[in-house]
Amino acid sequence: MAEKNVLIVVGTLRKNGFNEQLAQRIEALLEGRANVSRLYYSALPLMNQDLEDPERPEVAAVREAVRQADGVWFVSPQYNASFPGHVKNLVDWLSRPLPGKGRDTAVSGGMRATVSGAGGRTATAEMRAALDALLAFVGAQVMTEKETGIALSGESWMSGTLTLSPEDEAALSAQAEAFLEFIA
Ligand SMILES: Cc1cc2nc3c(=O)[nH]c(=O)nc-3n(C[C@H](O)[C@H](O)[C@H](O)COP(=O)(O)O)c2cc1C
8 A cells, every 4th residue: 555645744933842853753753654744834824814815825835735645743832721823823724715616625624633742741731632623623533542742851851852751752653553544
């Protein structure tokens, strides 16, 4: 069977943040098992219905990447007990029908997704719950079991380098296995 396409969406815009490092771990885990690519979406304008028609190239590119994906894996920090605003902006764009076309042309409909995140004490639990709910609202099929939440260690916070415990590594592997099944 041909390898599935997994698109990774990193919810931090900063270079080499913890969630960027977590995304790199996920890419390594999926190597040889799926075609993995990244979604680059920082050029998306803030949602403004005046900008929807004609479709802008930045919006078309993001929609096309999601359309090509068998599964979309969100790897995001938690901002104030939810997901960052740019992630909401991305999902808002994905939730909109193509200009002049019917509602069912939104690429978020039927998108298969899963969520992970690295953050503070709550291991991004609030972000993951909020993002799961948002994705379900826009019609995605969300694999909510086996989500990985990483509570960053003191060592990680001090060094800026993501260190994962054996339990974290096992959880991430289990999520990868389950997601490959989910999109098969
Ligand atoms: C606006 C803002 C709000 C934040 N709110 C939370 C929060 O609710 N819970 C939490 O664990 N960390 C919170 N943090 C801290 C982030 O977990 C931390 O900055 C983390 O390094 C961000 O992820 P990144 O390294 O992948 O960019 C917040 C950070 C910012 C910038």
